Amino acid sequence: MIRWLHTDRLWTREKLKQGGYFVLSYLLSIITPMFFVAWSLNCFIFAMLIAGFSSQSTICRAVAALWLVVYVVTIVTTLMEFVWKFTTSLESR
Secondary structure, X not given: OHHHHHHHHHHHHHHHHHOOHHHHHHHHHHHHHHHHXXXXXXXXXXXXXXXXXXXXXXXXXXXXXXXXXXXXXXXXXXXXXXXXXXXXXXXXX
């Protein structure tokens, strides 16, 4: 089993060095599921926000507003962290 894993890693490393179609399919196999998970999570959040703000209850609207604030703060924090890591990686080169 360990020998098979080592062989598979070596084969993948060789294919990635060569470039071409394998790199594109390898990256798509990683990025596509992440995209669909993020997309479905955002759709769920927006549906809950629409339902919360459409409600007649003040408590539901307050919870939806709090959820929206937390969501925006999380997105902004994640983007700032990404930009910080990207700029520091450019400076280190």
